[in-house]
Amino acid sequence: MPWLKQGDAAANHPIVLSAVEMEDADDRILNECFGFVARCATQAAAYEQDYIISVGTAKLMAGSLGRYNELIKAAKFCGYLTETSITVEGEERRAFKLVEDNDLFHMILKAEREWDNQRKKDTRNNELTWRVRARDGDACRYCGKSVAWGDTKSGRGATYDHVNPGKAATVDTLVVCCRECNGRRQHDPESTWKTLPVPDEPIIGPATAAFIAKHGTPIEPTYTRPPATPASSTKATDDTHPVEQPTAAAPGTDEATAHSGPSSESPAHTAQAKHQPAATAHPAATGSRTNTRPNPDPGHRSPGSGFVGTGRDGTGLAGKGSEGQEAPHSTQGKPKNQTKRRRRPRNRGRN
Numbered sequence: 579m580p581w582l583k584q585g586d587a588a589a590n591h592p593i594v595l596s597a598v599e600m601e602d603a604d605d606r607i608l609n610e611c612f613g614f615v616a617r618c619a620t621q622a623a624a625y626e627q628d629y630i631i632s633v634g635t636a637k638l639m640a641g642s643l644g645r646y647n648e649l650i651k652a653a654k655f656c657g658y659l660t661e662t663s664i665t666v667e668g669e670e671r672r673a674f675k676l677v678e679d680n681d682l683f684h685m686i687l688k689a690e691r692e693w694d695n696q697r698k699k700d701t702r703n704n705e706l707t708w709r710v711r712a713r714d715g716d717a718c719r720y721c722g723k724s725v726a727w728g729d730t731k732s733g734r735g736a737t738y739d740h741v742n743p744g745k746a747a748t749v750d751t752l753v754v755c756c757r758e759c760n761g762r763r764q765h766d767p768e769s770t771w772k773t774l775p776v777p778d779e780p781i782i783g784p785a786t787a788a789f790i791a792k793h794g795t796p797i798e799p800t801y802t803r804p805p806a807t808p809a810s811s812t813k814a815t816d817d818t819h820p821v822e823q824p825t826a827a828a829p830g831t832d833e834a835t836a837h838s839g840p841s842s843e844s845p846a847h848t849a850q851a852k853h854q855p856a857a858t859a860h861p862a863a864t865g866s867r868t869n870t871r872p873n874p875d876p877g878h879r880s881p882g883s884g885f886v887g888t889g890r891d892g893t894g895l896a897g898k899g900s901e902g903q904e905a906p907h908s909t910q911g912k913p914k915n916q917t918k919r920r921r922r923p924r925n926r927g928r929n
Contacts, residue, residue, distance in 0.1 A: 580691065582623035584616065586682040593682060596656045603652075610705040611652040614639055615659070616683070619676055623685040626910075630664055634675060650674075693744050700747040701738045708793040709749050710738065715780025719753035719773045720763070727785045733758030741773060 585591065589612065597608040617639040618631045640646035648802060653659045659674040676683060697923035716724050716736070729735035740747050754774055755763075763771050779800070782790075787799040795833040 580623050580626050582620050583680075585679075585683075588682050589777065591679075593657045593677065593679070593684050597652055600652060600655055601749060606654055610856075611649055611658070614649045615676070618674075619683045619685065624678065626688040626691070628687050629678055629685065630662070631659065631674045631676055632664070633672055633674075669703055689744075696746055697740065700740070700752060704793045706747065706749065706752065707738060708790050710752050710754060712782075712790050712794065712797065713749070713776060714754040715777060715782045716786055717754065717777065718756040718759055720755060720759040720771060722774055723756055724781065725754060725756045725790075727783075733761075739763065743838055765882065785816040828854075838926050 588594065594612050597603060597611050602605065618636055619629075621627075621635050621639065622629060622631050637643065637646045637652060640649050650659070653674075654661075657677060659676060662673050662675040663670050678684075690861065716727070718725055720739075721736065725736035726732070726734050727736045733756060735757040737755050737757050737760045739746075739753055739760050741751045743751060745751070759771075762827060762857045782797060782800045783830070784799045787797050790797050
C-alpha cells in the first residue's frame with residue numbers, strides 16, 4: 579500500500595523556515611508554501627511517482643496559475659523542489675523532484691512496495707516453505723543457533739530470509755533464519771552475509787515435523803522439548819504437627835468470680851466444674867492469644883485457673899480487700915490506676 583510519512587518536527591524544518599528569508603516574503607508565504615508542497619507530496623505518493631511531481635499536479639495544488647508561479651518560486655528557493663524531466667509515452671516532459679529527507683517527507687518507493695509484497699508472498703507459500711524447513715530444520719543458516727517457531731518477539735524467533743533480496747524466492751534461495759540475523763542483515767543487496775552449509779542431519783522439533791507432515795512428506799521429530807513442571811506440582815513435605823485446640827470453652831467471668839470457694843486445684847472444684855455449662859467461646863479460649871496482663875509480683879507465679887486459655891493470672895476466685903472485706907467485683911483483677919470512677923454531672927442549669 580502506498581504511503582507518505584511526514585516528520586514529527588517537519589513544520590520547524592530548516593527548509594520550511596527558510597521561506598521567510600526571501601526578499602519579497604509576506605506573512606503567509608511560509609505556511610502556504612509548506613501546505614502546497616505537502617499536498618504535492620501526498621499526490622505523488624498515492625500514484626507511486628517516487629518523489630516526482632508533475633507540472634499538472636503542482637498547478638492543481640496551487641489553486642491558480644498566479645499562485646503556482648509564486649509557490650514554485652518559493653519552493654525552489656527553500657529547497658523543497660528541483661527541476662527535472664520525465665518521459666511519458668516516449669515524450670520528455672518538465673517536472674519537479676521532491677527533496678528526499680526523512681525528517682521532512684518520506685514515501686515508500688514503488689520497487690520497495692513490490693519487493694515487500696513479493697517477500698510476504700514467498701513466506702506464505704507453504705509448498706515452498708515446508709521444503710525449506712525439511713532441509714534446514716530448526717537452526718538459523720547464518721549463525722547456526724536453534725530457532726523457535728511462533729516466537730514473534732525475541733531474537734531467537736524463527737523467520738525466513740531471501741539469500742538474493744529483491745528477487746522471488748526458490749527452495750535454494752530461501753533459508754531459515756533467526757530474527758536477530760534477519761534484522762541485522764536487512765536487505766543486504768551486496769550479499770556480504772554467507773550462509774552455513776546445509777546440515778547433514780537437521781534438528782527437527784515437533785512443530786516443524788507437524789508442519790512438514792501437513793504439507794509434504796511425513797517426518798518424525800529428532801528431538802522433543804520436555805514439558806515444564808509447574809512449581810505447584812512439587813509436593814512439599816511438612817513434618818510439623820497441628821496444634822491441639824481445647825474442645826471446651828472456659829467458664830464465663832461471672833461464674834468464676836461470683837463467690838468464694840475452694841481452690842481450682844481441689845477435687846471439689848473439679849467436680850463442680852464438670853456440672854457447670856460451658857460459656858460461649860471468646861478469642862482467649864482458642865489459645866491463639868497469650869495473656870499480657872502485668873504480674874504485680876514477678877517472683878511469684880499464680881497457680882492458674884485450671885482452664886486452657888482463660889486469660890487469668892490468678893485462681894479465678896474473688897479476693898479480699900485490705901480491711902477484710904470482699905473486694906468489689908468490678909475492680910477484681912484490674913490495677914488501681916485502671917479503675918474508672920463515675921463523676922457526678924454538673925448542674926449546668928444553676929444560676
